[in-house]
Amino acid sequence: MAAELKALFRPRSMPEAIELLEAHGDRARPLAGGTALMVGRSPRVEVLVDLGLLGLDRLEVGAEPEPGARIGAMATASSLARWLKGAGRGAGLTELLGEAAESIGSRILQNHVTVGGNCVMVYAWSDLPVALWCLDARFVAEGKAGSRTIGADRFFAEHPSHVLGSGEILTWILVPRPPRGAGGAYLKVTRNATDHGLASAAAQVVLGPDGSVLTARLALGAVRGLPQTLPTAAAALCGQRAPGPEQLAAIGRAAAEEAKVTADFRAGAEYRRDLVRTIVEDALERALARAARARQGGAA
Amino acid sequence: MRIALTINSELRELEVAPGETLLDALRGAGYTGVKRGCEAGTCGSCVVLLDGTPSFSCLLFAAACEGRKVTTIEALGAPNRPHVIMSAFAEEAGVQCGYCVPGMVLTTHALLEQNASPSEEEVRGALDGHLCRCTGYVKQVRAILKAAERLAEERAAGKESSR
Ligand SMILES: Cc1cc2nc3c(=O)[nH]c(=O)nc-3n(C[C@H](O)[C@H](O)[C@H](O)COP(=O)(O)OP(=O)(O)OC[C@H]3O[C@@H](n4cnc5c(N)ncnc54)[C@H](O)[C@@H]3O)c2cc1C
Ligand code: FES
Ligand code: FES
Numbered sequence: 001m002a003a004e005l006k007a008l009f010r011p012r013s014m015p016e017a018i019e020l021l022e023a024h025g026d027r028a029r030p031l032a033g034g035t036a037l038m039v040g041r042s043p044r045v046e047v048l049v050d051l052g053l054l055g056l057d058r059l060e061v062g063a064e065p066e067p068g069a070r071i072g073a074m075a076t077a078s079s080l081a082r083w084l085k086g087a088g089r090g091a092g093l094t095e096l097l098g099e100a101a102e103s104i105g106s107r108i109l110q111n112h113v114t115v116g117g118n119c120v121m122v123y124a125w126s127d128l129p130v131a132l133w134c135l136d137a138r139f140v141a142e143g144k145a146g147s148r149t150i151g152a153d154r155f156f157a158e159h160p161s162h163v164l165g166s167g168e169i170l171t172w173i174l175v176p177r178p179p180r181g182a183g184g185a186y187l188k189v190t191r192n193a194t195d196h197g198l199a200s201a202a203a204q205v206v207l208g209p210d211g212s213v214l215t216a217r218l219a220l221g222a223v224r225g226l227p228q229t230l231p232t233a234a235a236a237l238c239g240q241r242a243p244g245p246e247q248l249a250a251i252g253r254a255a256a257e258e259a260k261v262t263a264d265f266r267a268g269a270e271y272r273r274d275l276v277r278t279i280v281e282d283a284l285e286r287a288l289a290r291a292a293r294a295r296q297g298g299a300a
Numbered sequence: 301m302r303i304a305l306t307i308n309s310e311l312r313e314l315e316v317a318p319g320e321t322l323l324d325a326l327r328g329a330g331y332t333g334v335k336r337g338c339e340a341g342t343c344g345s346c347v348v349l350l351d352g353t354p355s356f357s358c359l360l361f362a363a364a365c366e367g368r369k370v371t372t373i374e375a376l377g378a379p380n381r382p383h384v385i386m387s388a389f390a391e392e393a394g395v396q397c398g399y400c401v402p403g404m405v406l407t408t409h410a411l412l413e414q415n416a417s418p419s420e421e422e423v424r425g426a427l428d429g430h431l432c433r434c435t436g437y438v439k440q441v442r443a444i445l446k447a448a449e450r451l452a453e454e455r456a457a458g459k460e461s462s463r
Pocket of ligand 3: 397
């Protein structure tokens with residue numbers, strides 16, 4: 001990128017950042033962790049606008065009426081994971097999101113990658129979009145026309161970089177507080193500790209007082225170019241009371257059937273489909289165990 | 301463009317191109333302990349500490365590091381006055397060609413600041429961003445556990461003598 005890049009700006013206010021992006025149009029990009037911008041080196045990008053001085057790295061427990069987590073787009077994956085284990089516990093989120101953050105590349109890479117950058121520049125291997133879609137997060141974007149909030153279904157329906165207008169900045173990610181009796185898990189299969197995933201799955205379930213599944217959400221990553229949700233397989237779990245291994249195996253098979261899967265040099269489509277079957281089953285098993293614990297803990 | 305940042309506790313001003321990596325800027329300024337490997341965030345040879353946190357200098361725009369504190373291997377020690385971690389690496393044969401070692405020593409330093417007595421598993425986890433083509437890691441893991449022990453002994457001895 002060294003040769004092509006003509007300027008790197010470090011604005012100290014949001015209006016200034018938006019103005020810089022507007023002024024340079026398609027030649028400019030927001031700079032977050034810089035990992036994709038550095039490795040991707042596009043000759044079309046001549047101007048970078050660093051979002052690092054805008055206070056967007058904050059992590060907050062949302063206040064009523066919007067409880068849950070307010071995640072600044074510039075928070076790094078490692079700071080998110082640390083926060084979720086400490087102060088962020090108050091946001092009531094399940095383990096799912098932290099597990100996804102800790103799945104990204106290597107630990108050192110997690111010090112670079114931002115939540116916003118990971119979500120805007122979605123690749124086949126991206127981890128946080130899978131988790132945040134499963135958690136039905138909302139995405140706040142700011143541009144010249146003001147601020148708007150985009151639901152996960154819309155944000156990830158196509159590539160998020162097309163959902164955002166040019167000059168629009170993703171500022172916050174809002175994760176709703178899961179209801180009582182919720183449990184979640186994120187699982188990823190890789191060839192080694194730091195390679196891109198072959199398949200990943202996020203599962204979130206909510207158990208009612210009698211142990212029956214009130215709601216279930218499933219999302220997949222790494223099995224094709226973009227993440228996806230599996231509404232049909234997830235719906236098949238709803239209403240079941242204390243689902244056991246046989247029921248979960250059936251949901252795994254339904255997930256493998258529903259998933260859109262492509263082949264690449266890492267794995268063939270058939271193998272990936274089989275991975276989907278097993279990791280969905282495993283992620284659900286873990287999520288259900290956690291939900292059951294949350295139920296019991298809450299009742300005590 | 302001109303940027304000011306702290307390198308190894310010294311305030312420095314550097315002239316950098318907008319697209320220049322921190323890796324290039326540091327090597328250009330004489331900090332050649334920072335090694336160039338993959339330049340894609342996959343090998344760890346370029347690791348420095350950015351405000352104390354292990355970071356790939358090949359993935360950082362130097363211009364965006366204005367005002368930050370950078371620590372390179374030069375700050376920790378030198379062959380004639382090695383840091384405890386460096387000595388442990390040498391003694392345990394955790395150094396062969398040595399190319400991966402500056403980064404690993406810095407990551408180790410950051411790990412031990414946070415966790416004075418890591419388990420073997422924690423050490424292996426902390427090193428997951430570093431590739432070594434020579435040692436097979438076993439000896440480096442041993443070196444890090446030894447360094448942790450020594451530093452703990454030093455701290456204990458320091459407490460004794462200050463009593
Ligand atoms: C070796 C390696 C391994 C990796 N492994 C994984 C992995 O296993 N899992 C995973 O999930 N990711 C992985 N990644 C990270 C992933 O590929 C991207 O590099 C990363 O998510 C980009 O985040 P960033 O903060 O560095 O964004 P940047 O590189 O700064 O930005 C990426 C793009 O998004 C835009 N952008 C960023 N933030 C905003 C914002 N707030 N508003 C509007 N636009 C914005 C930028 O303009 C740019 O176009 C890996 C990266 C590397 C280099
Ligand atoms: S040179 Fe930076 S990680 Fe390889
Ligand atoms: S000692 Fe040669 S690469 Fe590690």
